Amino acid sequence: MKYDVAIVGAGPVGTTLAALLAKRGLSVVVLERDLDIYPLPRAAHLDAETARNLREVGAWRDTPGWSIANEGMDFISGRGELLLRMSSHDTPDHTVAQSNLFHQPSLDRLLRDQAAGFGAEFRLGHEVTDIRETGDGVRVDVKALDGSSTVVEASWVVGCCGARSFVRRHLGVAQIDLEFNEPWLVVDIIITGDDPDPPQRAAQVCDPVRPHTIVPMPAPRRRFEFMLLPGENSDDINRTDVIETLMEPYFALGNATIERSAVYTFHGLITREWRRGRVLLAGDAAHQMPPFLGQGMCSGVRDAVNLAWKLAAVVRGADDSLLDTYQPERSPHVQRIVESAVGFGRIICTLDPEVAAERDRNMLAARAANPADIGEAPQPALSGSPLIVDGAGYVVSDGRLDDVVLDDVLDGRWAVVVANDSMLTATDRAMLNRIDALVLVARPGTVTQRVLDNAQSDVVVVRPDRIVLGSGRPGLDALARAVEQYALVA
Numbered sequence: 001m002k003y004d005v006a007i008v009g010a011g012p013v014g015t016t017l018a019a020l021l022a023k024r025g026l027s028v029v030v031l032e033r034d035l036d037i038y039p040l041p042r043a044a045h046l047d048a049e050t051a052r053n054l055r056e057v058g059a060w061r062d063t064p065g066w067s068i069a070n071e072g073m074d075f076i077s078g079r080g081e082l083l084l085r086m087s088s089h090d091t092p093d094h095t096v097a098q099s100n101l102f103h104q105p106s107l108d109r110l111l112r113d114q115a116a117g118f119g120a121e122f123r124l125g126h127e128v129t130d131i132r133e134t135g136d137g138v139r140v141d142v143k144a145l146d147g148s149s150t151v152v153e154a155s156w157v158v159g160c161c162g163a164r165s166f167v168r169r170h171l172g173v174a175q176i177d178l179e180f181n182e183p184w185l186v187v188d189i190i191i192t193g194d195d196p197d198p199p200q201r202a203a204q205v206c207d208p209v210r211p212h213t214i215v216p217m218p219a220p221r222r223r224f225e226f227m228l229l230p231g232e233n234s235d236d237i238n239r240t241d242v243i244e245t246l247m248e249p250y251f252a253l254g255n256a257t258i259e260r261s262a263v264y265t266f267h268g269l270i271t272r273e274w275r276r277g278r279v280l281l282a283g284d285a286a287h288q289m290p291p292f293l294g295q296g297m298c299s300g301v302r303d304a305v306n307l308a309w310k311l312a313a314v315v316r317g318a319d320d321s322l323l324d325t326y327q328p329e330r331s332p333h334v335q336r337i338v339e340s341a342v343g344f345g346r347i348i349c350t351l352d353p354e355v356a357a358e359r360d361r362n363m364l365a366a367r368a369a370n371p372a373d374i375g376e377a378p379q380p381a382l383s384g385s386p387l388i389v390d391g392a393g394y395v396v397s398d399g400r401l402d403d404v405v406l407d408d409v410l411d412g413r414w415a416v417v418v419a420n421d422s423m424l425t426a427t428d429r430a431m432l433n434r435i436d437a438l439v440l441v442a443r444p445g446t447v448t449q450r451v452l453d454n455a456q457s458d459v460v461v462v463r464p465d466r467i468v469l470g471s472g473r474p475g476l477d478a479l480a481r482a483v484e485q486y487a488l489v490a
Contacts, residue, residue, distance in 0.1 A: 001153075002155065003028060003153065003154040004028065004315045004443065005027075005154050005155065005311060006156070007030045008159045008160060008161045009030075009159065009161035009169050010112065010124070011161075011283065011400045012028045012104070012300065012429065013158030013284075013300035013303065014032075014283070014305050014385050015030065015111040016053070016054065016059070016111060016301050016305070017160060017308055018058060018120040018306060019039045019114050019115035020054055020178070020309075021061060022118035024308070028121065029120070029154065031128055031152065032125075032126065033125070033128075035145070037105060038105070040349060041223075041259075042271065043102075044291075044294065045099065045101055045291075046294075046297075046298060046467050047098065047099060048097065048398065050297070051096040051100055052095075052407055052466070053301050053302070053305045054301065056305075056407065058110075059114050059474060061106075062096065062097070064218070064219065066107075067102035067103070067178045068102075068216065068218050069097035070097070070101045070216065071087060071099075072085065072202070073201060074204070075203075076204065076206065077206055077364075078208070078209060078356065081360065083364060083367065084367065085374070086375070087373040087374070087375065087376070093397075093399045093450070094399070095398055096398065097375060098376065100217065100314060101202075101218065101470075102218065107345075111373055123142070126145075126150075127143050131145050131167065137153055137154060137155050137278065138153070138278050139152070140152040142217040156278050156311060157278060158281070160285060160300075160304075162285060165284070167279065168286075169283055171279060173272060173281070174273075175269045175272065176269065176272060177267075177268070177269055178269065178270070178339065180345055181266070182290070183228040183234075183265045184228065184264055185234075185261065185263050186263075187225070187246075187247070187260070188217070188222075188223050188259040189221065189247075189259060191219070191220040191251075192257060193223070193255030194255065195219075198222075200216060202215050202249050202294075204348050204416070206350065206356065208275045208355075208356040210226060210227060210246075211227040211350070225291075226246050231487075238263055255260060260345065264382060266289075268289055269287060269289075270286075270334065274331065275323055275324065282300060286330075288332075288335075290345045291341075292345050293337065293341045295341060298424055299334045302333075303334075305465045306467075308328060309425040309463070310323055311312055313488060318488050319485075319486050321486065325384075325387050325481065332383065333382055336380045337380070349459070355397030384417055386478065386482055387469055388469060389470030389474050392455075392469055392471065394467070394468055395467060396466045396468055398452055399447030400447060401447055409440070412465075413464060414435050414479075415436055415440060415461075416439050416440070416459065416461050416462070416476070417440045417442055417448050418458065419452060420458075421436045421439075423458055432489070435490055436490035455471040456471075459476060460475065461479050483490075
């Protein structure tokens with residue numbers, strides 16, 4: 001059998017992509033070296049856009065023990081002074097919290113079940129050893145745990161195989177190094193005793209003695225992260241007695257057990273080439289960032305959502321140049337996020353006491369001049385392709401239309417929100433019928449009206465990934481050009 005898409009790696013990015021493609025009716029095989037999901041948490045934060053993306057495939061829960069809403073993040077000096085407070089601003093219109101902390105193994109399990117339910121095939125315990133293009137497809141050599149070898153044939157291959165990506169190394173693609181390489185100890189604990197006042201927001205403790213991070217997690221868990229100091233190594237710090245000393249100001253280990261402790265080196269890297277022929281990269285295979293903004297997994301899921309509808313369109317007959325819009329849209333977006341995360345990392349990781357004191361003075365003065373909390377940094381808009389008009393490229397509004405979430409109404413289709421039917425010409429309607437686009441007439445007081453209000457327009461064009469292509473006549477004309485340029489069909 002020749003699959004439409006073979007995905008290398010069954011982490012959250014690869015499995016999200018598999019679910020999105022299988023839901024669209026494509027034949028998908030996921031090749032994963034390990035036999036089961038990784039049983040311990042790694043990623044911890046999802047923003048609202050990512051939660052909405054996961055909800056599209058039935059893989060989001062906001063129930064106790066699964067996820068909690070995060071109120072924001074504090075930056076605290078070594079003396080305990082509040083330097084900066086970033087707060088999440090939820091409104092009754094939102095159907096998911098703007099900042100969420102979650103238990104990754106639960107998400108991974110649910111994602112895999114959902115993808116399999118849509119028809120994706122998982123081959124666990126199968127390691128990819130070679131990839132060869134054949135003109136109209138790709139042949140993937142796979143070795144099973146029992147030593148047997150097989151060849152998988154697919155029209156397209158996507159490498160979602162993590163920071164040490166075999167696919168990226170096989171392609172020989174270089175990476176842009178943003179020169180941030182800092183080792184940190186990550187400790188996850190399970191609280192077994194009393195926890196009368198659990199934190200409701202994350203904290204970055206900018207202490208030059210040892211910078212560290214405190215992350216609330218769904219009960220009964222909590223996460224601590226401690227920067228390694230110059231001259232320290234993993235063996236020096238990853239010991240129970242050392243961990244107990246580091247955590248003592250916040251939590252006594254007598255009331256908790258260590259679920260996991262590991263040393264990771266936080267990087268800032270962008271892969272230079274995300275597509276070569278019929279092979280593409282996504283997630284950590286394409287970019288890596290320090291965790292200070294909680295955007296690593298979010299960015300990988302955005303890759304999957306951006307790529308899924310384009311791959312599905314190409315498999316159904318669209319011109320494969322549509323896939324050339326993937327990296328120009330995603331790479332600059334993720335590079336801005338990586339650079340922001342690296343910038344915050346440099347602030348947090350300051351070890352020089354004099355530099356840290358000057359930083360604290362400046363941040364305290366800024367807060368005294370304007371003590372209001374700041375909102376979490378908005379995501380940059382996408383750009384860089386004919387599929388986005390200047391001023392667009394943002395995620396469509398979240399909300400309900402009657403008793404239904406707007407995302408469920410859109411359900412991965414092209415859509416046009418209009419003030420009234422007269423806004424569309426006969427030519428517009430013919431073009432929209434060709435791609436089976438949904439036409440929604442805005443109603444006052446509903447999310448559809450907010451979609452128009454946000455764009456300050458009476459027409460808004462929404463892509464299958466819920467990204468606004470454009471508004472008004474320029475948006476409709478850009479969609480018409482894209483339909484012709486890429487031979488888009490339903």
